[in-house]
Amino acid sequence: MPPLLEVRDLVKHYPLTRGVLFRKQIGAVKAVDGVSFDLRPGETLGIVGESGCGKSTVAKMLVSLERPTSGRILYKGEDITGLSGRALKAVRRNIQMVFQDPYTSLNPRMTVGDIVGEPFDIHPEVAPKGDRRRKVRELLDVVGLNPEYINRYPHQFSGGQRQRIGIARGLALNPEIIVADEPVSALDVSVQAQVVNLMEKLQTEFGLAYVFIAHDLSIVRHISDRVGVMYLGRIVETGTDTEIYDHPTHPYTQALLSAVPVPDPEAREQRERILLTGDVPSPTGIPSGCRFRTRCWKARERCALEVPLLAVPAAFRDADTPARHDSACHFAEEKRVVPGDPRGHTG
Ligand SMILES: Nc1ncnc2c1ncn2[C@@H]1O[C@H](COP(=O)(O)OP(=O)(O)O)[C@@H](O)[C@H]1O
Ligand code: SF4
Ligand SMILES: [Mg+2]
Numbered sequence: 001m002p003p004l005l006e007v008r009d010l011v012k013h014y015p016l017t018r019g020v021l022f023r024k025q026i027g028a029v030k031a032v033d034g035v036s037f038d039l040r041p042g043e044t045l046g047i048v049g050e051s052g053c054g055k056s057t058v059a060k061m062l063v064s065l066e067r068p069t070s071g072r073i074l075y076k077g078e079d080i081t082g083l084s085g086r087a088l089k090a091v092r093r094n095i096q097m098v099f100q101d102p103y104t105s106l107n108p109r110m111t112v113g114d115i116v117g118e119p120f121d122i123h124p125e126v127a128p129k130g131d132r133r134r135k136v137r138e139l140l141d142v143v144g145l146n147p148e149y150i151n152r153y154p155h156q157f158s159g160g161q162r163q164r165i166g167i168a169r170g171l172a173l174n175p176e177i178i179v180a181d182e183p184v185s186a187l188d189v190s191v192q193a194q195v196v197n198l199m200e201k202l203q204t205e206f207g208l209a210y211v212f213i214a215h216d217l218s219i220v221r222h223i224s225d226r227v228g229v230m231y232l233g234r235i236v237e238t239g240t241d242t243e244i245y246d247h248p249t250h251p252y253t254q255a256l257l258s259a260v261p262v263p264d265p266e267a268r269e270q271r272e273r274i275l276l277t278g279d280v281p282s283p284t285g286i287p288s289g290c291r292f293r294t295r296c297w298k299a300r301e302r303c304a305l306e307v308p309l310l311a312v313p314a315a316f317r318d319a320d321t322p323a324r325h326d327s328a329c330h331f332a333e334e335k336r337v338v339p340g341d342p343r344g345h346t347g
Pocket of ligand 3: 057
């Protein structure tokens with residue numbers, strides 16, 4: 001089956017200006033700086049990375065809330081990047097977003113019924129006026145909320161319930177793709193799993209494809225078929241969940257994983273903790289060569305001179321394994337996690 005979405009070299013630069021009266025552009029915030037991936041029907045692509053690495057900006061471009069500076073987004077083979085008007089509206093219906101913070105993304109003055117039914121204002125053909133309340137009740141039921149709550153207001157619900165409301169609204173137009181931007185990050189840990197489980201159930205029920213964004217690798221593992229790890233506006237490693245979690249090849253992924261808590265004490269004992277030093281550089285001043293080099297313990301001269309491309313490392317190219325495991329590191333083949341680590345356990 002062809003991909004539902006093909007994202008090619010997506011870039012979003014925000015102009016950085018100075019002066020109030022005579023605004024002068026003095027640089028650019030390179031929020032997203034060349035992101036490519038495919039999304040196939042019914043699958044979940046997890047995107048992870050620290051705060052500020054460009055995840056939300058990617059999400060907004062996918063649902064046409066932001067226009068890319070350059071690059072393309074193909075939906076079922078059709079370039080949707082430059083669409084406007086009715087053509088854009090038709091595509092948007094199939095790509096919906098669930099927002100990060102259910103406390104601020106729901107209008108406090110609207111009832112749940114109006115919030116969930118709001119997409120029908122834009123697409124009345126999906127639910128004619130007389131049929132709306134029935135549809136909304138159905139949606140509430142589908143996300144595990146009592147349909148009798150249709151006239152209540154957001155403040156009468158818990159965080160988890162509010163995110164269910166957000167999900168119901170995302171489902172209203174029966175989309176094929178849901179872009180979920182950190183849908184559980186604002187929720188209590190105890191509630192996070194419930195919302196993730198609900199999203200998995202809905203995926204099976206409606207054949208949805210997800211772009212599931214998180215800053216925490218442990219949340220994404222459970223739900224993702226493939227994972228892309230972002231750093232400073234780019235994907236630095238991508239592969240199936242097993243490849244990323246059990247055989248990470250990019251030093252940044254290795255560091256992120258080493259920070260994920262491990263419940264098993266023996267496994268914890270076995271593990272080398274990699275502490276990243278220094279701060280993430282500003283997206284207005286991205287380092288030359290490899291953008292991760294200022295924090296990378298493996299960095300050497302070549303890293304400052306040459307941009308590593310996201311590709312399958314040469315030593316791992318194997319005709320028998322069609323799955324791609326790409327890494328944007330010049331030294332991705334090296335098995336050892338940390339210099340001096342005798343176990344070399346990631347290899
Ligand atoms: N409208 C904007 N104007 C200028 N800079 C922006 C804008 N939106 C986001 N940024 C910057 O782009 C970078 C990426 O932001 P964002 O996509 O929100 O990251 P994430 O979701 O991974 O935390 C950040 O440095 C942020 O400050
Ligand atoms: S290319 Fe160099 S700096 Fe970049 S991740 Fe690989 S070793 Fe580190
Ligand atoms: Mg964000």
